Amino acid sequence: MKSITPNDLGNPIMLENCQKIQIEKFLNECREKFKQSLISSELKMIGIDIELTTSKTNFNGIRFWFKCPQCKRRVGVLFKHYISEIIGCRVCLDLNYRKQRYKGMIEGK
Template structure:
């Protein structure tokens, strides 16, 4: 039997809010991942914040926020001032130090 609203229009499934098991599982995975990443002890007395960015397939990628410059970084290095990004730690890659020279 078709449902009709007060205006005499037939109600369709497209007009209803839809909840799928896949969407709930995706949300649960994201929440578990976020809580895990926030709870990991990095061995630093400084607070390391996390941020996310959207990726093409609709998901998200997690990043550290450097405590000094607040840039996103996938890697933090233990320098003299604690965990920071490669720019703030002030070191360079060996391959860029000797550019054009034979190692």
């Protein structure tokens, strides 16, 4: 009597034909979604409704950015104007650093 081998039972299931689910990729996707929803909810909780956007980094990560409510550019820092209380980037609010203000002048101490 001939012994049976796995190949005698039909086509074997090949590893390459199966969908791969890696725990690291799954956790990274969940972390990014969780991070984005957490940041959005924190902003809404303090009364600021600002859009978030993302960009990919060189090391397969994601960087979060604010979307300026005035010009819709992505920025890392937003400012609230102390007089008009408008929120925007420093370009939209026409804000300058102290060094830019005194450029070409002798700065006193």
